Amino acid sequence: MNALDEAALQAALDREAIHTVLMRYCRGVDRLDRDLIASVYHPDAYDHHGPSNMLGVKYADYLVVRLAELFDASQHRIANLSIDLRGDVAWTESYLHSFMNHADRIDEFVGRYIDRFERRDGEWKIGERWVVADFTRAMPVASRYASEGYFLKGRRDRQDQSYARAG
Amino acid sequence: MDERLELLWARQQIADKLFSYCRACDRLDEELMASLFWPDATAHHGPYRGSAEDFWRGALSFLGRIEAALHYASNVLIRVEGDFAHQEALFTAWHRVAAGPIPGGEVLAESAFSRHDESRAEDAVFCGRYINWFERRDGEWRIKRHICFTEWEYWMPASERSPAMARTLARRDRSDPVYWLPGGPDPLDTENRE
Numbered sequence: 128m129n130a131l132d133e134a135a136l137q138a139a140l141d142r143e144a145i146h147t148v149l150m151r152y153c154r155g156v157d158r159l160d161r162d163l164i165a166s167v168y169h170p171d172a173y174d175h176h177g178p179s180n181m182l183g184v185k186y187a188d189y190l191v192v193r194l195a196e197l198f199d200a201s202q203h204r205i206a207n208l209s210i211d212l213r214g215d216v217a218w219t220e221s222y223l224h225s226f227m228n229h230a231d232r233i234d235e236f237v238g239r240y241i242d243r244f245e246r247r248d249g250e251w252k253i254g255e256r257w258v259v260a261d262f263t264r265a266m267p268v269a270s271r272y273a274s275e276g277y278f279l280k281g282r283r284d285r286q287d288q289s290y291a292r293a294g
Numbered sequence: 295m296d297e298r299l300e301l302l303w304a305r306q307q308i309a310d311k312l313f314s315y316c317r318a319c320d321r322l323d324e325e326l327m328a329s330l331f332w333p334d335a336t337a338h339h340g341p342y343r344g345s346a347e348d349f350w351r352g353a354l355s356f357l358g359r360i361e362a363a364l365h366y367a368s369n370v371l372i373r374v375e376g377d378f379a380h381q382e383a384l385f386t387a388w389h390r391v392a393a394g395p396i397p398g399g400e401v402l403a404e405s406a407f408s409r410h411d412e413s414r415a416e417d418a419v420f421c422g423r424y425i426n427w428f429e430r431r432d433g434e435w436r437i438k439r440h441i442c443f444t445e446w447e448y449w450m451p452a453s454e455r456s457p458a459m460a461r462t463l464a465r466r467d468r469s470d471p472v473y474w475l476p477g478g479p480d481p482l483d484t485e486n487r488e
Contacts, residue, residue, distance in 0.1 A: 139299070175463075210310075213476075218476075222367075224386070262362060262364060263453060265453050266450075
């Protein structure tokens with residue numbers, strides 16, 4: 128493999144690693160998995176997350192308690208992902224569309240994660256995060272989808288199907 | 295370059311350009327937008343047919359006259375064939391429109407925005423697809439043909455701004471955090487850090 132190939136392959140691997148970290152965070156907050164959330168931050172990484180502005184690893188502790196109190200279920204979806212790779216640092220923007228389900232309404236958040244990723248000891252993690260809101264919206268729920276009970280129900284603990292690794 | 299890596303590289307370039315298109319719409323970034331299209335590119339966007347540049351200049355001018363927008367693109371499907379690539383994505387585009395007429399809105403007679411209920415602030419949500427034909431010239435991928443259409447839409451009264459929204463860092467120019475660079479001044483008040 129020549130130098131150009133090496134560089135292209137490394138860039139592809141870096142991007143894949145960064146994408147995986149972003150997905151891990153989403154699963155972490157939706158399943159209230161403290162360790163998974165904490166795993167996306169370097170130890171000194173700050174998360175500027177609305178009114179809270181704290182170390183990511185501490186934020187993980189706070190989040191799992193707070194999210195459980197605030198609503199019944201959530202889904203954090205990431206689509207547009209732009210990555211500006213600069214050696215061991217990468218600046219990323221990911222578009223976020225999240226749903227927070229309450230008994231009588233669904234809160235929708237439309238915004239972005241702006242992250243500075245850093246590679247330390249070969250591992251990409253968030254070095255600093257800013258959460259940016261472009262829109263928010265609350266929608267009253269008049270009725271639930273009739274066949275909701277028909278599907279496997281998403282859980283907010285490790286009993287969720289995404290953790291299953293056997294049969 | 296190894297053929298497999300070349301393909302991977304092409305796909306990344308194309309996805310980057312698609313997401314840059316969304317960013318350019320949402321941050322009203324003309325310079326970024328201009329870098330995405332070939333000079334002879336065409337656009338077929340809703341009722342518009344013509345040059346891509348005329349299209350995007352009109353689109354950015356319109357977006358600048360409403361309060362906010364976010365163009366969310368998922369299910370990105372890319373097929374690369376030599377110097378040609380076909381890309382499809384599903385989009386959800388949120389537009390927040392203030393109560394009252396949209397400034398300069400008379401040009402919108404044919405567009406979906408003519409359905410704005412001027413008695414209230416609204417969120418217009420369009421769901422549809424972007425289909426872009428990319429062409430590679432001198433190693434660079436850019437859009438040669440842009441096709442965009444809505445498959446359905448809904449209009450909803452805008453929610454009150456939540457307290458969290460008052461603190462948002464979102465901007466529609468280069469002061470948005472996505473343009474911050476390492477080594478520059480830290481635009482954040484860091485006194486609140488725990």
